[in-house]
Amino acid sequence: MKYTISIILLGVGIASLISGIFFPSFTDEIFLGMVAPLVISVFSIQLVKRIHANTPEKLTGTLTKSFLFKMVLFALYFIIILSFYAFEPAPFVISFTSFFILFYIIEAIFLQKLIQTEK
DSSP: OHHHHHHHHHHHHHHHHIIIIIOGGGHHHHHHHHHHHHHHHHHHHHHHHHHHHHOGGGHHHHHHHHHHHHHHHHHHHHHHHHHHOOSOHHHHHHHHHHHHHHHHHHHHHHHHHHHHHHO
């Protein structure tokens, strides 16, 4: 649970810092670019913890399926955001891409630590 709270605080903190200090005119774009990767990462980490605790042999299959599911969700999110909201798309795409990479690195580190602790 501490890991999840840390991720949420990190994402909101970075988005607040960037939008508050450097790009105050793009606050909505930056936060909308951060929300989907953050929420998906939090759910993914919770799923990985649960699967690893209950049936660790299914972890690889679950990770593969969840990756495909995430890509579909992200594509739908992009379509919805870019179709229905009127704002600058470039800051949104940059924010989304940056947070996507950041949260995937955090997920990878979490998974590595989870697997190392069982050895």
